[in-house]
Amino acid sequence: TSKLEIKEDKMLEVQFVGDDDVLNHILDREGGAKLKKERAQLLVNTKKIIKKPEYGLEEDDQEVLKEQNYVEVLGRDVQESLKNGSATDGGNKVYSFQNRKHSEKMAKLASELAKTPRKSVSFSLKNDPEIMINIPQSSKKHSASDKVQLKNNDKSEFLSTPPRSLRKRLIVSRSHSDSESEYSASNSEDDEGIAQEYEEDTNAVILSQKIEAQNRVVSAPVCKETPSKKMKRDKTSDLVEEYFEAHSSSKVLTSDRTLQKLKRAKLDQQTLHNLLSKVSPSFSAELKQLNQQYEKLFHKWMLQLHLGFNVVLYGLGSKRDLLERFRTTMLQDSIHVVINGFFPGISVKSVLNSITEEVLNYMGTFRSVLDQLDWIINKFKEDSSLELFLVIHNLDSQMLRGDKSQQIIGQLSSLHNIYLIASIDHLNAPLMWDHAKQSLYNWLWYETTTYSPYTEETSYENSLLVKQSGSLPLSSLTHVLRSLTPNARGIFRLLIKYQLDNQDNPSYIGLSFQDFYQQCREAFLVNSDLTLRAQLTEFRDHKLIRTKKGTDGVEYLLIPVDSETLTDFLEKEEEEA
């Protein structure tokens, strides 16, 4: 069996060796295959003479070792630097396949987290991952026979997939009890509950072990027949199956409860803000310490910006305050542009506009964004005394993450007298940049985990539980409209009013362009349909309107915001006027 274990170890490393092969292939490109063969032969032979290895496995081990070496060097080991995520477990967890999960798991974990204060958590939770790993495999492998077996077992419903109806009932009853009972540590009833839980847990462990044992019985003869290759295939096919298991099944079993049944309605942005302001922040001392640590880097950032690098900040938590502090302490005496990437109406064009208009004081217009970019680049190349700092909050925001936008910002940042410091938050943000863009940006990465809430960043987001208001919440509507010309605002107001007048009409599909043009003319807002079209394009860019072709081929304009918000907006506008 020890031999088998070794082989298993080896198999775990198989993925890595692939990389090595690729590398070898590349390295030996000019050498050609012939040379490679020769070399390999020699390698084996000399080793035999000099070292006289006793078993053939050694070479593989060495290779593995080499790979580990690589992983060690590139993957960050924890002891070496304080500010890096722990690589070994982290990587596995982020990149592993998803197991089939059951909805009760969450409630279960929650109750465990809640019930058990600090230390004793460990016991029950230690078991937990084990269960989670074992179950999906077992339930999949022994589909038919096991199910029958399990049905007999009273407590096993949680583990395998019972008939749906039963399941549903179960969930409802369970969650019901969850919400009603108030878990308190001192409650005797609750202690019973814990005990029961534990029972269930142990039960589960036993059960899964049983299944595993069965598993082994099944797989053992197979192993004997064809030792390693078969097993390898088994493993990979397992992985494949797991993948399809997680992704193919169209039915995902979740409970059918909706928020409506819950007493708490959706909150709007303002109440949410008020409520949250009552929460006293925890760990403020530690957070402060973290922030101080980062502030010490300000000078270094400035130095590195001046030397041709650009700085990007990543890590959990809003980095807005940090960047703002950087701006106020370091950039007071220099020209700089702050770009709020999370703002819904942002676009590269507005970034370029603020550079041309406000920094370079140029009021002309440009044929295209690329023209504008060329103009800016020329300006900065001509006048090397010009210096500009770009501070971009959320470079990875919805509106800026596009390929074109990134290309343009990258080209700006590659100028030696434009300094860029930016923050990214999205999990997949680095995917925005291919090698070409990365070399344009010339990033230096800094991890600044702050844990501060993303207050500003999420306030525009069309959040799930915040009162839904079409595609744009009121505040962002106001903000976007405030940045427009009075005429544009007038045009938009016209459309709002028309839409509100027709809100009770179920067959209303929007205002046709011709009618709209007529109305705008009458209100002296536009003088030609071209101006109106240009205006509409801008609205569309900001996602303020949507156009639809009717059955008659006429364009209809619609504001994709619910009428409530629109009424609120109009009221607010009138108040201000």
Next chain:
Amino acid sequence: NRLPEEVGRCFAFCPPSVLTSRHLAWDYFSKGRNESEDSKLRFETYQLIWQQMKSETERLQEELNKNLFDNLIEFLQKSHSGFQKNSRDLGCQIKLKEIPTAALVLGVNVTDHDLTFRSLAEALQNNVTPYVVSLQAKDCPDMKHLLQKFFSQLMDCCVDVKSKEEESVQVTQKKTHCSMDSLCSWYMTVTQKTDVKMPSKKRTTTSQWQSPPVVLILKDMESFTTKVLQDFIIISSEHLHEFPLILIFGIATSPIIIHRLLSHSVSSLLCIELFQSLSCKEHLTTVLDKLLLTTQFPFKISEKVLQVLTNIFLYHDFSIQNFIKGLQLSLLEHFYSQPLSVLCCNLPEAKRRINLLSDNQCENIRRLPSFRRCLHKFTSSLPKYPLGRQIRELYCICLEKNIWDSEEYASALQLLRMLAKDELMTTLQNCFTIFKSSPEKHLGNIAKKIEEFLAQFQSLDGENAKEEEDASGSQQKGLQKTDLYHLQKSLLEMKELRRTSKKQTKFEVLREKVVNFIDYLVREYLLPPETQPLHEVVYFSAAHALREHLNAAPRIALHTALNNPYYYLKNEALKSEEGCIPNTAPDICIAYKLHLECSRLINLVDWSEAFATVVTAAEKMDANSVISEEMNEIIHARFIRAVSELELLGFIKPTKQKTDHVARLTWGGC
């Protein structure tokens, strides 16, 4: 100025011009944490060394490209002159349909290509033709755009060459439709004009033809669509007699791609010649050789750092530029964080500075590299390269530990002991020249010694040639015919035989001597830098910093922050076992942990309840009160915040598959 708190799209802040005092970089260098008085000196040293390194790399780049460019230019000139001579010939008529094409295989390090192409365009403009246009695939989604870009860039070339008075005419033309016909007519007018101007203006080599060719560089051949390429090639081959086009394909993978992209009928319209640039690996070796393995630059990097840099190079991008960037960063970090680095400069200067600082010693570690290379000469001639094929591998090993402790070294010596005389002599000769060329006086003695050895070998030759023949003859025979394993085996046998008969040739005695001498040298001079006093002065070793800033892993950082808050917030309350978090953790961590338990879809109600359960439990630890309705609302609000933050981070997204559900965007989790 508007307040920053006011949230809007973007704001520019322009301080009054009086205030805009230009901060120089060294201000920040000195204002950081290190207040020591020599920071300015250090910064200047940094800049000096960096400038030198940069110009050195640029020079290297030029040198390495020179050969390639020369070949290319020669090809262009040749193909074009053939095109010019006699167009009435029948063979030429056929050839006229073929566009001369240079396929330039540059390797996968795409980011470095830009630099190469830029210098190539420059070189072509200086030597062959003013009309050089380079296009990228992303600018040419279809034929129309391709022609437009082509045309407008040609105009720009023209403007550069000629006076700008015609600019207005060209701008109007820019907007008009572009076709091959218009290109041809443009070309006709331009060449005729220059013909007229020619006598009056002195021209460089460009003037050797009345009609200079138009060179079109397709930077990334692989990304062009087949249709665009084929159409363009067919059309331009039709017009070739009036529009002398030459194509240059930039290829990152392999030349087969041409045939894969183009059908046979199209590729037969091309007259392709292949050019291969130096492989990036070679390039790296040269760069390392010239930057790190010389005495020219005092700055050195430690084994770990070098390994990080080469690994990024080999496993990630093959980009020399990124390698240089890493080098720059390590240089900067070194000077920024190491106060002693002020001594990191060339030797006489360092001595002066030492005197100034009344510091006592700065070891002349610098003599090491030159010797290292000598060892490399020895080992690289051996089969199998026991010490690594590249000198950089050897360097790495040397930096890491005592080289003579390693097995590889032992085997190398073994092999050396078996070397035939000829080879030994040539390698010794090589070493001798290396030692001679190195400026250190110290190594002069060694060179002398080697010279002596060489002389001894030669005298040996004369003395007992016959005996020699026997020994070396049989050895060489073995070397040629059998593989190494058998050779060694037989050699061992032979040795045994000889030992019994006590007939060791003089040659063998001498060889033994030489090997011992080399062994002695290695032990004397190839000490790992860590054992040297004051090695911190010239060696930069903060590999982790480098890795963190160049090869960051934001996803892992995010995962760690969510999964194990104690890692960042060193609060005892957050300490927990592997794989679980305490209920007092930040809201977002709890929500994240709970969501890991779900599959593709998550019911918001369940989630919110689970969250509330955890959080209320945590709250109640502090105050033993009944949960009020307000409390509940606050908890709900906290949940909302956590969820929307997770959405911002890209872990979940809203879905319409089921009411009040969100979709998970990540796989896995414990």
